[in-house]
Amino acid sequence: MKKTLLAALFVSAFAQPSLAAGEAKNVIFFLGDGMGPATVTAARIYKYKEEGELNMEKLDGKTRTARVKTFSNDAQTTDSAPSMSAYMTGVKMNNEVISMSPDTKPTKPNGKDSACAANNGKPVDTILELAKAKGKAVGAVTTTTVTHATPAATYAHICHRDAENAIAAQAAVGGLGYNSKLGDGLDVLMGGGWQFFRPTGASGVRTDGRDLIAELQAKGYTYAASGSQLAAVDGKNTSKLLGLFNKSHLSYELDRVKGKLDEPSLKDMTLKAIEVLAKKPEGFFLMVEGGRIDHALHGTNAKKVLDDTIAFDDAIKAALDEMQKRDPGLKNTLIVVTADHDHTMTINGYGKRGSNILGTVKDYKTGAESKDVNGNNYTTLVFGNGPNRKPVRSNLLEGDADKSQVLHDDYQQETGVRLGSETHGGGDVMLFATGAGVASKTFKGTIDNTKVFSLLKSAYGF
Amino acid sequence: MIEFMSIIRAIFGLALLPALASAASQPQQLSAIMTFESKVLSSEGVEKQTRFQERFIRDGRNVWTVRLLPAGTPPHVHQAGDHQHKHDTNFVLAAKWIALDAQQKAQLKFVRQETKTIITPRTEEFAGLGFDGSWEHAAYLLDRSALQQMRVLSKPAPAGCQWYERSGDKLYTRVLWDQAWQLPRQIETGSLDGLSFNRISIERRPMPATMPWRTLAGYRAVAYEDLLD
Ligand SMILES: [Zn+2]
Numbered sequence: 287m288k289k290t291l292l293a294a295l296f297v298s299a300f301a302q303p304s305l306a307a308g309e310a311k312n313v314i315f316f317l318g319d320g321m322g323p324a325t326v327t328a329a330r331i332y333k334y335k336e337e338g339e340l341n342m343e344k345l346d347g348k349t350r351t352a353r354v355k356t357f358s359n360d361a362q363t364t365d366s367a368p369s370m371s372a373y374m375t376g377v378k379m380n381n382e383v384i385s386m387s388p389d390t391k392p393t394k395p396n397g398k399d400s401a402c403a404a405n406n407g408k409p410v411d412t413i414l415e416l417a418k419a420k421g422k423a424v425g426a427v428t429t430t431t432v433t434h435a436t437p438a439a440t441y442a443h444i445c446h447r448d449a450e451n452a453i454a455a456q457a458a459v460g461g462l463g464y465n466s467k468l469g470d471g472l473d474v475l476m477g478g479g480w481q482f483f484r485p486t487g488a489s490g491v492r493t494d495g496r497d498l499i500a501e502l503q504a505k506g507y508t509y510a511a512s513g514s515q516l517a518a519v520d521g522k523n524t525s526k527l528l529g530l531f532n533k534s535h536l537s538y539e540l541d542r543v544k545g546k547l548d549e550p551s552l553k554d555m556t557l558k559a560i561e562v563l564a565k566k567p568e569g570f571f572l573m574v575e576g577g578r579i580d581h582a583l584h585g586t587n588a589k590k591v592l593d594d595t596i597a598f599d600d601a602i603k604a605a606l607d608e609m610q611k612r613d614p615g616l617k618n619t620l621i622v623v624t625a626d627h628d629h630t631m632t633i634n635g636y637g638k639r640g641s642n643i644l645g646t647v648k649d650y651k652t653g654a655e656s657k658d659v660n661g662n663n664y665t666t667l668v669f670g671n672g673p674n675r676k677p678v679r680s681n682l683l684e685g686d687a688d689k690s691q692v693l694h695d696d697y698q699q700e701t702g703v704r705l706g707s708e709t710h711g712g713g714d715v716m717l718f719a720t721g722a723g724v725a726s727k728t729f730k731g732t733i734d735n736t737k738v739f740s741l742l743k744s745a746y747g748f
Numbered sequence: 749m750i751e752f753m754s755i756i757r758a759i760f761g762l763a764l765l766p767a768l769a770s771a772a773s774q775p776q777q778l779s780a781i782m783t784f785e786s787k788v789l790s791s792e793g794v795e796k797q798t799r800f801q802e803r804f805i806r807d808g809r810n811v812w813t814v815r816l817l818p819a820g821t822p823p824h825v826h827q828a829g830d831h832q833h834k835h836d837t838n839f840v841l842a843a844k845w846i847a848l849d850a851q852q853k854a855q856l857k858f859v860r861q862e863t864k865t866i867i868t869p870r871t872e873e874f875a876g877l878g879f880d881g882s883w884e885h886a887a888y889l890l891d892r893s894a895l896q897q898m899r900v901l902s903k904p905a906p907a908g909c910q911w912y913e914r915s916g917d918k919l920y921t922r923v924l925w926d927q928a929w930q931l932p933r934q935i936e937t938g939s940l941d942g943l944s945f946n947r948i949s950i951e952r953r954p955m956p957a958t959m960p961w962r963t964l965a966g967y968r969a970v971a972y973e974d975l976l977d
Contacts (some may be wrong), residue, residue: 337867365977435977481971532872534973541872585838585876662788673838677798678788680944696875706838707977746971 307488308709308747310620310722311569312613314560315373315419315739315742316342317436318368318598320572320580322628322715328588328667329595331643339605342623346720346727348716353714356627359388363712367447367582369626369735374412374488376739384435384453385412385443392446398482398491400452402445407444417571420748423473423563424570425527427555429594430577431534433455436626441465441472451492454482459505471505474559476529476550478536480511489533502528511674513550529555539597540576540591540695552576552601553627560608569618570575572589583629584707591631599603608687609721616721620745623718623728624738626672626723628711630670631699637666645684665692665699672692672701672708755759774808775887775930781816788944804950811886812960815908835975839877842867845884845961846879854883858972859964866964869972877972883942889932889950909933915940934969 318325330340333729358368360380361701371385372378379385382392390407399746414424426437433442433450442465455463460469483498484490492498503509507526516529531549534729536542542549550558556574563570576598582590602623606616613619634645638650647656655663662681679700685691689698716736719726725745729738776967786798790804801816844857845866849855856879858867874881891972898921905911905924912923918941924934931950938945 441813526937534971535976537870537872546873584976588877659792678786678796689878689880698876708837 292712296442308745309618309725310745310747311414311618312564312609312623313620313722313742313745314572314573314574315413315611316574316575316576316581316598316602316605316621317370317373317596317626318621318623319430319436319626320583320627320629320710321576321595321598322631322711322713324631324633325579325583325591325595325625325629326716328633328643329599329630332592333599334598336639340604341600342439342599345606345621345718351391352717352719352729353645354624354717354738355714355732356661357712363710364627365447365710366435366626367439370436371412371663371743372735373624373626373738374414374439375410376432376743377410378736380450381736382446382694383407383444384447386445390474395446395449395452397449397493398449400444400446401448402449402452404647406445409465409467411467412440413739413746414571415465416743416748417569417627417746418469420746421566421568422570423525423566423568424468424572425472425474425539425559425563426573426575427474427529427552427559428475428477428573428575429484429597430477430575430581431535431711432475432477432530433479433482434477434577436575436577437475437477437573441468441475443666444554449696450479450482451494451691452606454479454492454495454498455496458496461496461498462494471502471507473566473570474527474562476510476516476527476531476555477575478530478532478534480530481533483530497707499528499530499566502526510550512546513554514561516558517549519558521558524562524567527562535578535581536580538594540593541592544695552597553604556601556605557608560612561606564612571714574605576601580629581670583631584672586631586674586701587670587696588631588667589693589697589700590645591696599650606720615740616723618645619694619719620722620725620742622726622738626735629717630672630701630708630711631667632670634664634666634668641666642684642693643667644697646692654732655708667699669699669701669708671703671705672698672709673700673704674708675701675704678736704710765858775806777807778931778955779954780804780950781953782813783949783951784947785949786944786946803953805956806878806887807913807959809848810959810961811846812843814960815841817841825868835977837972837975839867843960844879846883847961850961852883854879854881855887859960859967864967865970866967867970867972867975873972888930889948892930894949895923906933918940 307332356364356369358364358381359378367382367384368379375385379388383390386407393401395401412619423696425439426498433453435447438453442453456465485492507528508524510529531598536549537547559572578618579594600747609619636650640650647666649656662679686693689696719729728741782802782804784800789795802813805812822974839858842860845857845859846854856874895912896912901911903911908928909924909926914921922936923932926933933950935948
């Protein structure tokens, strides 16, 4: 028996010389929701100009970039539930389904309560659960509700993503509906969505009368309800941290900064999460989501898209710097940055180098406004579909005096097909990786989203 | 509201002035129909015209606008996936209800009769949804102080009304203002070369027996954020 195993190991090692062999003690998985290639390019130009680089693009000298195929079990174009679940479990499932077997059918919940039948599919293990089982500290932070599809796919299993009350219960240690695969519980959970943790009598939407925040506090969790409360948490002396900073999703970065709202930035949450999780000698798994990039894309509001993408990129930079201090050379820390799916945003030509990516197209030779066939100018960023398709196009003003002007915070880019909300795109997304020796080098070529799970698993040596 | 407010703002956005003591203003009860028309001649020789109507009802603390559908309007199409998690965020056919709260701040809600829901966005989302947060703009359709910056026209006007005009090198705006109604009767804007023309006409109608915002018993409240996937 032993001999066969050794032989198998030898053969597979020989066939795949760059197979990871458990170099990663820690994994930080960054997920930009909806952050397709055009969003990455536009954010780069927005902050660092054409010739510059985002922090995510600097990972490992740009050589470890892969393209990821994102289709789901039943859809050419996925939603965030099966795409994140594929990363976390290695299983392709149907749209709306969270970390369940491929036969699971989405069943629309009753309000926010689950309507999943008992025999409707089976839970499949997530990389976070596997890490927990190996004694690692585990956590998820996001700018959406913590019960939203992406974070939920790390720690919950359910037939429909909208059952956010049931998803919250899966994180409530020891209570009814708790996901026992989480052992003594998530070590860090931060984002928005306190309404799903509180009963209807206390401004929440829980119909079972439970106060999950109180339950988690009774289990030893430190609870922070605002940015200033989070800043006051001593991460070095905290082992269980729950942070819920908004009733629903956190604010867009642009609104958070302009309104001086008492919500943490994604960077603040990421650094606090590392401080709590990295104390564990066995290592940790942390998922960080820039979740509202997707919402701004659905609204075809490119300015908010780019501000939230830069906030996400800044969180990556902060995590890289912090982990370099704790693990010089990132010998035992794998950092992966990717997106769960594309959107329909694209970049029109032929603008002059150096022009404002949010503005109208300026001819690269003359600098004059480029015009459509009717003599009206147009913006560089537009969408394949979405809410802003005018019955008759007109000339655009490159100012910010009001929402009709293209540089205004609330300007909505124009779209081809008119839909109430812009759809996801079906194109491949990018994946960047660094650290943990050979492990980060296994992410290359065009790979299926389910393959990311097996690469994470072998990076850990599970 | 999206289209309607952006038209208003496109007209007055060029010189927006601070609203006149908006908190203190208490507009009179009024019910009207607004007709929006546009005409443009393209460089390919195609003339494009659009027309739609909205009901407008206001009292001292509420403004209600809703699209009117002409007979024969095709049924409106739900987007694929409406019944999954991709919720309907197209509010063109929802009623827009702007009300002053206890702090005298204008709050926007969308009311969907077909699903008996009231959708409430957060204040930061208002602008993205086409409402700039101004009670003045909602209740009077324009910033009344902007009228003082316009030229009075000697053009004939109905009793109690006055025409105002502002003209730039390419565009003009004309407003027929009714002092008693505290509302425009007409807003015209266009290009001086005559290639594009827009008009909003406001005609008074009798008040409804019950204000529409008093007919919402049994409606379910939904947070706008929960419609985002
Ligand atoms: Zn989305």
